[in-house]
Structures are given as structure tokens and as C-alpha cells.
Amino acid sequence: xxxxxxxxxxxxxxxxxxxxxVRVRGLTRAFDGRAVIDGLSLDVASxxxxxxxxxxxxxxxxxxxxxxxLDHDITGEVTVARRRAVGFQAPRLIPWKRVWRNVVLGLPGxxxxxxxxxxLEEVGLGHRVDVWPxxxxxxxxxRAALARALVRDPDLLLLDEPFSALDALTRIKAxxxxxxxxxxxxxxxxxxxxxxxxxxxxxxxxxxxxDGVIAQDQPxxxxxxxxxxAPEFVALRADLLAMLGVDRH
Amino acid sequence: MSLHxxxxxxxxxxxxxxxxxxxxxxxxxxxxxxxxxAETVRSTGRRRGRPPRWLIKTASPVALVLLWQLASATxxxxxxxxxxxxxxxxxxxxxxxxxxxxxxxxTSLSRVLAGLGIGIGAAVVLATVSxxxxxxxxxxxxxxxxxxxxxxxxxxxxxxIWFGIGEEPKIALIALTVxxxxxxxxxxxxxxxxxxxxxxxxxxxxxxxxxxxxxxxxGAMPSALVxxxxxxxxxxxxxxxxxxxxxxxxxxxxMNNAREFFQTDVIVVCLVLYAFLGLLxxxxxxxxxxxxxxxxxxxxxx
Ligand SMILES: Nc1ncnc2c1ncn2[C@@H]1O[C@H](COP(=O)(O)OP(=O)(O)OP(=O)(O)O)[C@@H](O)[C@H]1O
Ligand SMILES: [Mg+2]
Numbered sequence: 001x002x003x004x005x006x007x008x009x010x011x012x013x014x015x016x017x018x019x020x021x022v023r024v025r026g027l028t029r030a031f032d033g034r035a036v037i038d039g040l041s042l043d044v045a046s047x048x049x050x051x052x053x054x055x056x057x058x059x060x061x062x063x064x065x066x067x068x069x070l071d072h073d074i075t076g077e078v079t080v081a082r083r084r085a086v087g088f089q090a091p092r093l094i095p096w097k098r099v100w101r102n103v104v105l106g107l108p109g110x111x112x113x114x115x116x117x118x119x120l121e122e123v124g125l126g127h128r129v130d131v132w133p134x135x136x137x138x139x140x141x142x143r144a145a146l147a148r149a150l151v152r153d154p155d156l157l158l159l160d161e162p163f164s165a166l167d168a169l170t171r172i173k174a175x176x177x178x179x180x181x182x183x184x185x186x187x188x189x190x191x192x193x194x195x196x197x198x199x200x201x202x203x204x205x206x207x208x209x210x211d212g213v214i215a216q217d218q219p220x221x222x223x224x225x226x227x228x229x230a231p232e233f234v235a236l237r238a239d240l241l242a243m244l245g246v247d248r249h
Numbered sequence: 250m251s252l253h254x255x256x257x258x259x260x261x262x263x264x265x266x267x268x269x270x271x272x273x274x275x276x277x278x279x280x281x282x283x284x285x286x287a288e289t290v291r292s293t294g295r296r297r298g299r300p301p302r303w304l305i306k307t308a309s310p311v312a313l314v315l316l317w318q319l320a321s322a323t324x325x326x327x328x329x330x331x332x333x334x335x336x337x338x339x340x341x342x343x344x345x346x347x348x349x350x351x352x353x354x355x356t357s358l359s360r361v362l363a364g365l366g367i368g369i370g371a372a373v374v375l376a377t378v379s380x381x382x383x384x385x386x387x388x389x390x391x392x393x394x395x396x397x398x399x400x401x402x403x404x405x406x407x408x409x410i411w412f413g414i415g416e417e418p419k420i421a422l423i424a425l426t427v428x429x430x431x432x433x434x435x436x437x438x439x440x441x442x443x444x445x446x447x448x449x450x451x452x453x454x455x456x457x458x459x460x461x462x463x464x465x466x467x468g469a470m471p472s473a474l475v476x477x478x479x480x481x482x483x484x485x486x487x488x489x490x491x492x493x494x495x496x497x498x499x500x501x502x503x504m505n506n507a508r509e510f511f512q513t514d515v516i517v518v519c520l521v522l523y524a525f526l527g528l529l530x531x532x533x534x535x536x537x538x539x540x541x542x543x544x545x546x547x548x549x550x551x
Contacts, residue, residue, distance in 0.1 A: 068452055085452070092449035096467045096544040105463060106453030134546040148453070 020079075021046045021156040021188040022067060027076035028212075029062055036062050038212030039076075046081075046155060049182055049189045051199035053244060054209035060192045063209070064160050067190065081156040081188070085149035089161045091141035093133035093148075100129045103148045119151035120144065123177060139170040143177065150185055157182075159191045163198070175201060179225070196240045200233060201226050208243050216243050332514035337521075340514040349503065354522060356499040360416065361488050361526075364423025368480065371424070372431035380439030380469070381461060393432055401426045402490050409494060419491035426487035427480040434476025438469030471545065474538050481530040485523060 022044035029037040036059040044050050054060050065071040066078060068086045093102045100116035107115075117129055123143040128136060136144060142162055149157055159178075163171045179202055182189055193199055199206045200220055208216035218240060222232055299305075314334050320326040321333030332340070344350040375393065378385035401422060408418035442465050450464045492501020500519050507515035 070448055070451065086449075088445070088449065090445065092445055094446060094449070094464060094467075095546075096470070097463070106450065106455045106459065132544045134544065152454075 019046050020044060021048075021081040022190065023077075023079040024067075025077040027063075027066065027074060027078060029059070029066060029071065029074045035212055037066070037074075040213045042207070042214055044156070044188050044190060046188050047186050049202055049204045050191070051203035051206045052190060052192045052209060053194070053196065053199055053206060053240065055244065056194070058209050059212060060209055061160055064158050064190065064192055067156075068158050081154070083153065083155045085152045085154035085157050087142075087145050087149050087157070087159040087162045089164060091133075091136075091138075091145040093136075093141055093144055095133050098130055098132060099125070099136070099144050102133065102144060103151055105148070107152065115151060116147075119147040122150070122181065123147045139166050139174060142166065142174060146178070146181070150181060150187075153185070154187050157185075157187050157189045159189065161192055161194060164194060171198075178202060183224075196237050196244070197228060200236050200240065201228065206240060208240070218243070329511055329513065332517060336514045337517050340512075341518045341521075344503075344515070344518060350518075350522075352498065353500045353503045353519075354526070357488060357492065357501070357522075358526065360419050360491070360499065361423060361484050363416075364420045364487065365427055365481070365484055367420065367424040368427025368484070369431060369477075372428045372435060372476075372480075375428075376432045376435035376439065377466075380436045381465070390436070393429070397429045397433065401429075401487065405490065405494065414495040418494055419488070419496070422491045423484050423487040426483045430483060431473070431476040431480045434479070435469055435473045438472025438476075439465055441472065442468035470541055474534060474541065477537070478531065478534045481534060482527065485527045485530070489523060 020043050022042060024040060024042040027037055027040045027042075028035055040063065042063075052060050052063070062071070064086075066074055067080055068084060069080065093099070094105065097105060100113055100120065101111055103116040103119050104111045104113075113129075117126065120126055120129055123146050125140060125143055125147065128140060128144070133141060133144070142165075146162070162178075163174050166174060175198055178189075178191075182202075189202075191199070191202065200222070203220055206216075206218045206220060207214045208218070210216075218236075220236060222230070222236070226233060317326070317331075318334045321328070321331070321336075326333075328336070341350065375389050379389035379393075380386070404425065405418070405422065408421050412418040412421060446464050446468065447460060450460050455463060489501060492499050493505065496502040496505070500522050504516055504519040507513075507519070
């Protein structure tokens with residue numbers, strides 16, 4: 001597999017010394033006295049792809065926001081890689097900045113158009129460099145947001161249901177794209193999703209969140225690229241659905 | 250689970266559900282069902298059989314002016330009540346020839362510009378400080394909200410006592426009239442910037458200053474321009490009132506003079522000048538909006 005194609009050109013920055021990009025111990029986050037996250041612990045190794053499943057309202061987004069350093073109202077110990085990037089459910093492109101300026105926004109130095117173009121080409125948006133975000137389709141906007149995240153060369157990419165608003169076909173393409181980009185960039189990914197199939201397709205490890213903790217930790221040993229129709233795939237999917245309390249038999 | 254539900258893997262986000270499909274039972278055929286009300290979707294590009302839009306738009310004002318001229322010519326509208334359009338044009342030409350017209354416009358324009366400059370400056374500074382800083386809000390917003398309820402025109406007597414009857418009270422009146430609506434809009438614009446975008450900016454590594462520069466201030470721009478448009482409109486109103494304060498030059502002076510001698514033609518020329526300047530101001534804001542808000546998916550009318 002063509003891994004590290006991009007990375008080998010520039011020396012990869014040192015990931016946290018012990019090879020983990022996320023280390024969480026005893027994390028608790030309460031809203032109005034109700035603990036949504038309650039003594040949660042989690043480790044993510046560098047380069048690992050982790051999918052996070054769980055019933056709606058169980059605190060997945062809350063956890064991701066903590067990892068993204070957007071929520072400080074917490075107790076417990078949280079260490080995350082310094083170089084992070086976040087993709088939200090909505091693309092959250094800045095409407096008054098052209099797509100390429102969105103991509104390099106916040107990077108040190110002058111806005112580097114070439115760098116933005118390269119990142120956009122990588123997600124198949126080389127022809128959308130100079131337009132306003134308003135003209136992008138949902139899938140294009142989400143890919144632009146992905147380019148904006150990856151151009152930062154993160155050690156840790158946090159994604160909160162990035163594909164849930166896309167139609168089925170676009171979503172499949174976006175999933176393939178993420179798999180490809182992950183292998184090329186070699187960053188660790190934490191992907192929050194509702195979609196069990198997506199989790200099995202992409203992740204090295206699937207976590208199921210329940211009652212404020214990681215209730216299940218399921219390694220996915222399937223070789224890549226994975227086929228949705230493979231018997232092992234189908235079996236794993238059924239297992240996970242059962243863990244989530246959905247019995248399909 | 251209903252029959253229309255797609256399989257689990259393809260289900261869309263519950264927050265953004267598919268529009269419910271109408272439950273049409275029975276076999277589907279290629280031709281539209283005559284019982285179903287249908288309409289043809291038309292192109293907005295060009296509606297055939299209709300004269301162009303600019304023609305329709307100009308037709309009714311032209312008709313009005315013609316009607317007015319007709320009423321004056323037949324004596325139905327006496328000269329002392331309202332001069333005929335023809336007379337007004339000649340009067341305007343005469344005033345322009347002596348240079349009175351240009352002088353008046355320049356004087357009035359410079360008053361408005363001075364007042365606008367002060368008002369816009371004050372509004373931008375005050376609104377930015379109280380929009381961005383908690384302390385600024387506590388110190389600035391409450392008094393501004395209180396002062397805002399005072400009708401500025403009512404301040405004229407006070408302004409005369411403070412500044413006399415020269416240029417100052419006129420400029421001060423315009424500045425005050427401009428400041429409050431503009432402040433409200435800029436402040437509101439800053440406070441209403443989408444917090445999701447601010448959060449996104451933070452994850453991209455924008456600091457406090459970068460957030461303000463790239464996200465907060467541009468995000469407040471649409472609202473600020475609405476405020477500017479309103480401010481310009483009220484600036485002309487303030488000018489008209491201000492120029493009734495013992496003016497010895499400007500459009501208002503011309504108009505007051507004309508009143509003494511029942512010159513309705515000069516009065517109308519002055520009104521047209523006011524209207525024209527107001528229109529020009531509006532045009533400037535429109536251009537600004539087009540340039541500064543090109544990113545916005547705005548509704549432009551049908
Ligand atoms: N700012 C907030 N104030 C109060 N309660 C909150 C806040 N944010 C989240 N919650 C609550 O915390 C719980 C977990 O929310 P969260 O958004 O993390 O769920 P989730 O697992 O991401 O759900 P979904 O899968 O539907 O996105 C919910 O019950 C929610 O109501
Ligand atoms: Mg969520």
C-alpha cells in the first residue's frame with residue numbers, strides 16, 4: 001500500500017514520545033450535575049484508526065470536543081497530540097473566505113495558495129480552489145473541510161460524523177477517500193459515527209460508548225482494502241450491532 | 250420501521266431527515282396522472298411577450314410627471330401650490346448657472362460627510378469594544394441603549410445652547426443620528442457571529458486576534474452594512490432638520506429663503522436635490538454590499 005508517500009518527503013514530526021496520541025484517564029464531564037462522561041479512559045496509538053460508536057446522546061461529541069480542546073469544563077487527565085485537526089458534522093467553512101483561503105486559514109505565515117491547491121487536489125477539488133464556499137455541494141464542502149484538516153499535517157485527526165449528512169453514494173466515496181488519505185498521511189484518526197458499517201470498513205478498533213465510559217473495545221483485524229460483502233465483515237457488523245442493542249437476526 | 254426506511258448503513262443523519270416521500274400507492278406509469286394538479290416550471294431568464302423590466306420600471310414615474318405637467322398646464326394645479334415640472338427644470342438650470350446650486354450642494358454634502366465621519370467612527374469604536382469585550386459591554390452598552398431612545402431631533406435646542414448656531418450643531422446632530430443605529434447593528438452583528446465558526450477557527454489555530462480579524466469582524470459585516478444604509482438614510486433627515494437651524498448656506502438655506510417668497514419651484518428643486526443625494530448614498534451602500542458581501546448566498550428578488 002502506498003503509505004507515507006507524502007510524509008516521506010518531509011521528516012515526520014515526532015509523535016508523543018510513547019507512541020500514543022490520546023491518553024485519557026478518569027475523564028468526567030457533567031452538564032447541570034448529570035455526568036455525560038463518567039470516569040472514561042482511552043488510549044489511541046499514533047497512526048491508529050479508531051471508530052467511536054454509541055447511542056445518540058451518549059456523549060460521543062462531548063468526548064470529541066474534549067479531545068479537540070474545545071471544552072475545558074472537565075475533571076480527569078487528558079493528554080492529546082499537539083498537532084490536531086478537527087472535522088465537524090457540518091463542514092464549517094468560513095463563508096467569506098474563498099475555498100483555498102479556508103484551507104490554509106490559521107497556518108503560520110502568509111496564506112500559501114500553492115499549498116492549499118495541493119491539499120485540495122488531494123481530495124479531488126482542484127477545480128474548486130477559487131470559489132466561495134456557498135457554491136460547493138455538501139460532499140464537496142465536506143471534502144474541502146477534510147483538506148483543511150489534513151493540510152495541517154496532524155498527528156491526530158478528530159472527525160465527528162463527517163459523512164452523516166451525505167447521500168449514500170457520496171458517502172461511500174468519501175469513506176474510500178478517508179481510508180486512502182489516512183494511509184497516505186499516517187495520522188491517527190478518531191471517527192465518531194452512527195454507521196456500524198463505516199466503522200468496520202475504516203477502523204483498526206471500534207469503541208462502543210455507553211453510560212459515560214468506553215463499554216466495548218473491538219479490534220477489527222480484517223485485511224485492507226475491506227469488502228462490505230465479505231463474510232467476516234458481515235459477522236463483525238452483526239456483532240457490533242448486537243453490542244449496540246440492535247438485534248438483526 | 251416503515252417500508253421507506255433505507256437500510257441501516259445508508260440511513261441519513263436523524264437531524265437532517267429526508268423529506269417525507271408522499272405515500273403514493275398503486276402502480277406508477279410514465280404519463281402524469283390527470284388528477285394530480287401540475288404546473289410547468291418556467292425559466293426565470295426571460296418571460297416572452299412582456300416588455301423588458303427597465304421599461305416597466307421607468308414607465309410609471311414618467312407617466313406621473315406627465316400627469317403633473319398636464320395638471321399645471323390646464324391650471325388645475327396653481328403655480329403657488331406646486332410649480333410645473335417644466336418650470337422646475339428651468340429654475341434648476343438658472344440656479345446652476347449662478348453657481349448657487351453647486352454651492353448649496355457642496356455645503357450640505359460637507360456637513361453630512363463631517364457628521365457621518367464622526368458618527369461612523371464613534372459607532373465602530375464603541376460597538377467593537379463593547380462587542381468584543383465583556384468589560385466594554387458593561388461600560389458602554391447600557392448607556393448607549395439608554396441614549397438611543399432619545400429622539401435626536403429633540404436634541405436640537407440643547408445642541409444650539411451647546412454649540413451656537415454655526416456648523417457645529419448641524420454636524421453634531423447628524424453624527425448623533427448616525428451613531429446609534431450603526432452601533433446597534435455592528436454590536437448585534439458581532440454578537441451574532443456563528444459560534445460554530447469561531448470554534449472551527451480555534452481548532453485551526455487562530456488566536457484571539459486572528460479570530461476577531463478573520464471571523465468576528467467579517468461576520469459582522471452584513472449587519473454593519475444594514476446599519477450603514479439606515480444611518481445614511483437618517484443622516485439626510487438630520488441634515489434637513491439641522492439646516493433649519495438658522496443656516497446661511499446649503500440646501501436648507503435655499504429652501505427656507507424660497508419659502509419666504511413662495512417660490513415653490515425652488516423648494517421642489519431642493520427636495521429633488523435631497524432625494525438625489527439620498528439615492529446616491531444608497532447606491533454607494535449597494536455597491537459596497539455587492540463587493541463586500543459577494544460570498545453571501547443572498548436572496549436577490551424575483
Ligand atoms: N452544552 C450542553 N449543555 C447541556 N447539555 C449538553 C450540552 N452538550 C451536550 N449535552 C448533553 O450531553 C449528552 C451527550 O451529548 P453529545 O452531543 O455528546 O451526544 P452524542 O453521543 O454526540 O449524540 P449524537 O450521536 O446524537 O450526536 C446529551 O444528553 C446532551 O443533551
Ligand atoms: Mg454527536
